Structures are given as C-alpha cells and as structure tokens.
Amino acid sequence: MSTTIKPVNQKAWFLILPVLVCVAFSAILPLMTVVNYSVQDIISPERRVFVGTEWFAAIMRDEELHGALLRQLTFSFSVLMVELPLGILLALAMPAQGWKSSAVLVIVSLSLLIPWNVVGTIWQIFGRTDIGLMGAALQGLGIEYSYTGNATHAWLTVLLMDVWHWTPLVGLLGYAGLRSIPDAYYQAASIDGASKLAVFWYVQLPKMRGVLMIAVLLRFMDSFMIYTEPFVLTGGGPGNSTTFLSQFLTLKAVGQFDVGPAAAFSLIYFLIILLLSFILYNWMQRVGTQEKGGAHG
Amino acid sequence: MARIELDLAHAYGRNPKQDSDYALLPLRMTFEDGGAYALLGPSGCGKTTMLNIMSGLLAPSQGSVYFDGVEVTRASPQARNIAQVFQFPVIYDTMTVAENLAFPLRNRQVPKAQVDRRVAEIAEILEMSGQLNQRAANLAADEKQKISLGRGLVRPDVTAVLFDEPLTVIDPHLKWQLRRKIKQIHHDLKLTMIYVTHDQVEALTFADQVVVMTRGRAVQVGTAAELFERPGHTFVGHFIGSPGMNFLTGVAARNSFLIDPVDLPMPPSRTLPPGELKLGVRPEYVSLVAPGTPGALPMSVTQVQDVGTHVMLCASFAGQSVKARMPSDAAHFSKGDNVWLQVMTEHTCFYQNEEIVA
Amino acid sequence: MDKPAFQKRTLFLLAYIVFALLPVYWMINMSFKTNEDILSSFSLLPQHFTWANYKTILTDPSWYSGYINSLIYVGINTVISITVALPAAYAFSRFSFLGDKHVFFWLLTNRMTPPAVFLLPFFQLYSTVGLLDTHLAVAMAHLLFNVPLAVWILEGFMSGIPREIDETAYIDGYTFPVFFVKIFLPLIKAGVGVAAFFCFMFSWVELLLARTLTSVNAKPIVAIMTRTVSAAGMDWATLAAAGTLTIVPGAIVIWFVRNYIAKGFAMGRV
Numbered sequence: 001m002s003t004t005i006k007p008v009n010q011k012a013w014f015l016i017l018p019v020l021v022c023v024a025f026s027a028i029l030p031l032m033t034v035v036n037y038s039v040q041d042i043i044s045p046e047r048r049v050f051v052g053t054e055w056f057a058a059i060m061r062d063e064e065l066h067g068a069l070l071r072q073l074t075f076s077f078s079v080l081m082v083e084l085p086l087g088i089l090l091a092l093a094m095p096a097q098g099w100k101s102s103a104v105l106v107i108v109s110l111s112l113l114i115p116w117n118v119v120g121t122i123w124q125i126f127g128r129t130d131i132g133l134m135g136a137a138l139q140g141l142g143i144e145y146s147y148t149g150n151a152t153h154a155w156l157t158v159l160l161m162d163v164w165h166w167t168p169l170v171g172l173l174g175y176a177g178l179r180s181i182p183d184a185y186y187q188a189a190s191i192d193g194a195s196k197l198a199v200f201w202y203v204q205l206p207k208m209r210g211v212l213m214i215a216v217l218l219r220f221m222d223s224f225m226i227y228t229e230p231f232v233l234t235g236g237g238p239g240n241s242t243t244f245l246s247q248f249l250t251l252k253a254v255g256q257f258d259v260g261p262a263a264a265f266s267l268i269y270f271l272i273i274l275l276l277s278f279i280l281y282n283w284m285q286r287v288g289t290q291e292k293g294g295a296h297g
Numbered sequence: 298m299a300r301i302e303l304d305l306a307h308a309y310g311r312n313p314k315q316d317s318d319y320a321l322l323p324l325r326m327t328f329e330d331g332g333a334y335a336l337l338g339p340s341g342c343g344k345t346t347m348l349n350i351m352s353g354l355l356a357p358s359q360g361s362v363y364f365d366g367v368e369v370t371r372a373s374p375q376a377r378n379i380a381q382v383f384q385f386p387v388i389y390d391t392m393t394v395a396e397n398l399a400f401p402l403r404n405r406q407v408p409k410a411q412v413d414r415r416v417a418e419i420a421e422i423l424e425m426s427g428q429l430n431q432r433a434a435n436l437a438a439d440e441k442q443k444i445s446l447g448r449g450l451v452r453p454d455v456t457a458v459l460f461d462e463p464l465t466v467i468d469p470h471l472k473w474q475l476r477r478k479i480k481q482i483h484h485d486l487k488l489t490m491i492y493v494t495h496d497q498v499e500a501l502t503f504a505d506q507v508v509v510m511t512r513g514r515a516v517q518v519g520t521a522a523e524l525f526e527r528p529g530h531t532f533v534g535h536f537i538g539s540p541g542m543n544f545l546t547g548v549a550a551r552n553s554f555l556i557d558p559v560d561l562p563m564p565p566s567r568t569l570p571p572g573e574l575k576l577g578v579r580p581e582y583v584s585l586v587a588p589g590t591p592g593a594l595p596m597s598v599t600q601v602q603d604v605g606t607h608v609m610l611c612a613s614f615a616g617q618s619v620k621a622r623m624p625s626d627a628a629h630f631s632k633g634d635n636v637w638l639q640v641m642t643e644h645t646c647f648y649q650n651e652e653i654v655a
Numbered sequence: 656m657d658k659p660a661f662q663k664r665t666l667f668l669l670a671y672i673v674f675a676l677l678p679v680y681w682m683i684n685m686s687f688k689t690n691e692d693i694l695s696s697f698s699l700l701p702q703h704f705t706w707a708n709y710k711t712i713l714t715d716p717s718w719y720s721g722y723i724n725s726l727i728y729v730g731i732n733t734v735i736s737i738t739v740a741l742p743a744a745y746a747f748s749r750f751s752f753l754g755d756k757h758v759f760f761w762l763l764t765n766r767m768t769p770p771a772v773f774l775l776p777f778f779q780l781y782s783t784v785g786l787l788d789t790h791l792a793v794a795m796a797h798l799l800f801n802v803p804l805a806v807w808i809l810e811g812f813m814s815g816i817p818r819e820i821d822e823t824a825y826i827d828g829y830t831f832p833v834f835f836v837k838i839f840l841p842l843i844k845a846g847v848g849v850a851a852f853f854c855f856m857f858s859w860v861e862l863l864l865a866r867t868l869t870s871v872n873a874k875p876i877v878a879i880m881t882r883t884v885s886a887a888g889m890d891w892a893t894l895a896a897a898g899t900l901t902i903v904p905g906a907i908v909i910w911f912v913r914n915y916i917a918k919g920f921a922m923g924r925v
Contacts, residue, residue, distance in 0.1 A: 016758065107676065113856060117877070118880065130697060172916070210815070
C-alpha cells in the first residue's frame, strides 16, 4: 500500500463491503470445514474422533515432508531469481506504442492462456528426444538429455517450463507499470543529463515498485503451490526429485484416503506460505520506505 | 543565461493550409537574456507548445530557434542546458533532497566538494537548508516543486529556466509564497525565465513582459501596464483585467463615433479611420456623469453587484452592455435606473477587425 | 536514443519472442498431425496435414460447448471481480481506516492455499444451495482468488494518481460517481486492463474447482480436455488442437485491452 499520509475515514468500510462478502463466502466457510477436519480422525462418515493436534505433530516429524519442503523452497527461490529479472527486462524491451506493441502483447501473453495440463503435455512432447523439438535439438548438440531419467535434467526442464509459462506475468505487470510513468519524468531525467542506467535505477524501477511487489508475491505463492505442470511433465520423478509440496500433499491425501492428516497438512501448508509471504511483503515495504536515501547514491 | 530568439511556426500535419492547421502561427520573438517573461493564454492557445519548442522537447515543423545567436532547433534540452519545471513536481523518490539537487552535477562528473558546495548554496536560496537529508518523497508539493526548480538552478551555466504552469498542484495559500520565491530568485540570479500560465495574476505579477496568446497566435507582447492600458487586440482586452474590457460596436466618421442613435464627438487630438469599429473601455475607467455630458451614453441599469470594496454596475444601451466599476456609494442604484456613463475617455481604444487602430 | 542500446533491446525482444513461440509452434504443429504421426516421427511441419482434429472439436457439441461454458463463467467472474474490486481498491488507496492494512493482506491470503484444499467444502457448499453444475457456481468460486488479485493490482495503480486530482474535481463540482467514471478510471486504464486480463486468465485456466463443481451443463473446456486421456492412451493430436483453440479467446481479450495497458497515465495538459 502507498505510504503517503491518508485521511482517516471509517466509512470507507462500505466501499470494501462487496469485496468482503465475495471473498468471505468463498473462503471462510470452506476454511472452517478444513479446520474442522484437521482435528478429527474420520474413520468413517459416522465415526469421528477428536484428536486435537495429533496430526500436526505427526506431519512435522515426517522426513519425507522435510525433503519435499526443501525441494519446494529451492524451486520457488530459483523461479523468483530467474523470472523477476527476465520479466523486468521483457517489460523494458516491449514497445510502448503502435502496432508492434499490440502484436508483442498478444505473443507474450499466449503462454499464460494455455491450461496448465496442456502446458505440461506440450512440454512432455517438446522435451522428448525422438519427437520433440527441444529434445531433438539438445540431442543434436550432443547432450544426453532425458527428463525422465536424469534428475537434474528433470529439474531444469520443470524450471524452464515454469519460466516459459509465467515470466510474461511479471512482464505484463512491469509493462503496465512502466506505461504509467508520466513523460515528464523522462524529460526531467534527460534535462538532468541522466544515463539510461540512471533512468532505469532512479526513475523506472522505483515507479515499478508497486507492480513488482505484486509480481513477486504472486510468483512466490503460485510456485509454492505448483502442482499440475510438473505432475504432468515428470509425474514427480525420476524418483521424487521433482515432487514438490503440493504433489506430496495429494499423494498423502489420496494415497492414504485420510482426510484428517490431509487437512492438517493443508493448514500447515497454508501457514508456511502465509509466513513467508508476510516476511516478503514486509521486507519489500521496508525497502521502499527507508529513512535514509537509497544506498545507490 | 541566454538570449532566446524564435522564428518559427508549428503545424500538426504535413501540409498546413489554413490557420486552424497550425498549433503556432508563424511568429518572430526575442527573449532577452535575464528577462522574466510570461506566456499567457487560455487552454489550447499554444503556449505550452512554444515552451516545449524552446526547451527542446519538441522540434518546430518549420523555422528555427537560436540561443545567443547559435541555432539549436534540433538540439536536445540537455544540449541547450535549460531547466524545466513541470505542472506537477518531478523528483527522484528514492533520493534525499540533497541527492536530488546534486544529481545533475553528479551526472557531469563534477568533483564532490564542488557539488556539496553548490547544493548548499542552492538549498540556502530555496530556504531548504534544514531539509537536505530528508527523503524527497515525503515532502509537500510546494517543497517538491522547489526541489524541481533547484535541480535546474544547481547548474551554474544554465541558460534559461522554463516553467510550465508550476503552481497547478500547489495549495492556494502556498501559491503566493512559491511565486514570491521564484520572483526573488529571478531578481537575485538574473536568469532568463519563461513562465507559462493561464492565470493572468500569476503572469502579471511575475513577468516583466507578458506574451498574450490565443489560438496559436501571440497577439501582444508588453508590460502589465501596456497590456492594461493599450491592449493591441480585443482578445487582450477581454482576457486581461477582471472583468475584461467593455466593447461597443459603432460606426466611425472622422471626428465622431456613432453608437446608434448617439453620436459621440471625438476630442480634436484623436482621429478615427472611417467604418465599423469597436470602442473599448475598461470598467475601471467608465465614470458616472451628468446627463448630456459629451462622450457619455444614456444607459439603463441591469445589475448592481456590491463587492464590498467597490460596486460593479452593469448597464445597457441599444442592445449593448457596459460594466462599470464604481465606488461603494453607487450601491444605491437599482435595476431600471437611468444613468449616464462616460465611455469616451483618454483611456478608450478603438479596434477594427479586432486589432487596435486608435 | 543511442543506437547500440536500441539494438540490444530489439535483439533481446526477438530472442524472447522466439523462446515464447517455440512450444506454441510445436503445439500447433502437433494439432495438424494425426496421433500416429506425432508418435512416430519428428518433423518440423506436418507430413500429412490434417484438419481432422479441429473438425472433431468444432463439430462435436460435447467439445465446443466446453468453450462456451468457459467463456460464460469466466466472463461473469471477470465482470464481478473488477466491479467489486474498484471501490475497494479506491478505499484502500485513498483512506486510512480501522484494520485497513490487515484486511488488505488478508485478501491476498486467500490465494495462499492450494485449491485442492477447498474441493470438498466447496462441493458441499454449492450442493447445499443447489448451484452445482451452473456457470454461476464456478464464477463465484473463482472470486476467491480473483477478487483479491484485482484489488491488489488496482490499488497499486490508483495510488500512483496524486490525490490533488480528486480534490480538484470536487472543487470543480463533480459528484463522486461522475468523477470516478469520467476522470479517475481513464487515468488508471493500464491497471484496469491488466487486472481484467489476469482475472480472465486465472479463471480460464483453473481446472480443479471448475471440474468439481460442474458435471454436464456447465462443463468447461479445461475439464473436457482431460477426456483425451483414455484407455487407448493419450490423444495428443486432439489435445493439441483443443489447446490451440483455447488460446484464441484469451488472445482476443488481450487484444481488446491492449489500449488500456499500453496508454497508461497521461497527465492532462492545460
């Protein structure tokens, strides 16, 4: 949220009431159900035993969970490290106006519009060395590429697929943010004799802060919950090298047909994302409103 | 400091054929070194276009711009070394006040000691010395505009400072302070300053010379007094003054002016070209006189506005109306009263085809 | 603009466009082949070009109805999301009130749970109110993640507009609704364009909730596409064709909002 001083007006609650109704209806009721399940052992629809925090404790001790969590954290971190700079570069490179800007906008957005299972399916074929363009090309370059057999290759392929799929999200947000900068800022910077790098660092990047924060949080959360694409592409393999947290949850829930632990895990899952997002959010807010002038003097 | 000369026109399309195709009709103008000028006119008159051509943000479709005799028509604002203050404050959010002011000098690789000294000087002039280490983003709008201005002043060799309606987003009660500060800086530093505005009070108080513009044309350049006393164009008469000049249509003969059915004799020193003319007289110079006084018209009062310090009397005659500014004792008049108002005075001007002829 | 920098930018853009289009091209390539062709040989262009896959989809009602259903609920959802988000975003941007920062962050927390968690509760909820297998159900379910997103994006853009503009409008005599529609909205065009597109996009591709809450009448295209996995194996060709067709509505949406996104903020000149 912006940091300038705003007038206090409690009547503003009326303006957000519609939003609260929509979201609460969709969120609170189901959430309460989940909480309900997470503290019960549902042996059958008739027999439910209250078990308190037993499921939570069991999950925290689970070694496999630790592994999945670590893989997930590494994945999300890599996603942010690649997609953020790449998205910003993309936003800067996209034309500002004319027919070219429209064409580039459409081309760049295509990957976002493909249903996620289709994304996984396309990359499945795309990565095969016998019938896929990328696979064949890599093999042609002499690389023993196999996303089904080699864990590193699988990892990199999943990452590449995610970068291909989601970088445009960062790009589009950044692009819209850039278009919102009034000309006068560029004119003033030109008059002040600023280099292109200085214009980026002191004008463009600060003015994109709002949209970039949204981009970071969105990409972090969505990558932390990623399920369909890696599942379709690698099925979590080879072994469990690309089994991330979401798939792990599903395996536990579906595999063991146990709603109780699954619900408990869901809550923990949610809390982890909440905690990390909260940290990210506050860190970014603070970076934006430091008391001292920026360290890039 | 520089002397700016303009000899140009600017049109939007490729082949301008008529006046309405031009944003700026062909003009020649000189802005003397160290002068304070205002470009005054309503929205769309071309004043901002002219400013942007002077600053280098826009190149004219025809003609040239000269700075101290050197042609700079296609040169960038940076190359012309000008400073521009925009309608809303443009500052670098991530920097402190000091860093903002230092920015243009740092980009030129000026040594640190010199930068610091210069920044301190300018901050002193702007009365912001105590705020140098505050983040610029947290300041009020008027302080941010001062920083914008300061970034322009910090370069010792700045050629001109151009203002594009800089008080637009400033609180009304702070406007006069900022205006006063700008005028003071002009007085102290003797920079060429050009100020675009649609507010005549701003223009007339700031500038030595005001360029009045309408629809792409600069209709008159003059001091505040000249514009008030002898408007060269009916537009200037309308626009300057509050309310503007009164205009009465009539037919002129050599020694008299006929506003049907009254014939106003002209004093011997003044002669008029024959034909249909407009008589222009400011409400400030219309006075109440005895019936039958030469040069006065019998009028019927239509409205009396008591403004406290004076009374604005509106009256009509033969379908034409006149506003007169009267002292407060005229408040006793009411609608329908018959008064004689003297419109032929030594301050009265005559216009043919909107241009002044006598 | 210095020449070398300009060329670097264009090169990068071209490189990215190639990167973005390669898998899409591969998908389109596949959509014009038969399954046998896909699985047996590697060819940059279809060796036996066929329209059969598209014919299947466009003539079979159980296929193309999927597109129509998706379009309906995605449209409803986008309209509702943006409509309720606008006043809320304005409130967050312009005013300070009790609990504002917390509510703002809470909104985003609704995107922090894998949708799988909500499947059962949502199913029970909509079943209870008798809205199962309706477009409205999916549209409403998707409000969960789209409304917070719309509020976040719009608030960001609204905060970029100086409050002086609001105040000047009130002084000039505008009522709030007129000011909002005639003055404010045009200034945040880019934000509205982006928010609308993202709402469309996230709703369009969402599979789990859409599949769970529908069965026959409102079955979306994303769910129908999973039919391509059967005992006989994966029907790659039809899936590729369906996938290609899926891009079309979204591309149209972004084409429509392109002017919103690209024009951005234009400070009026007096």
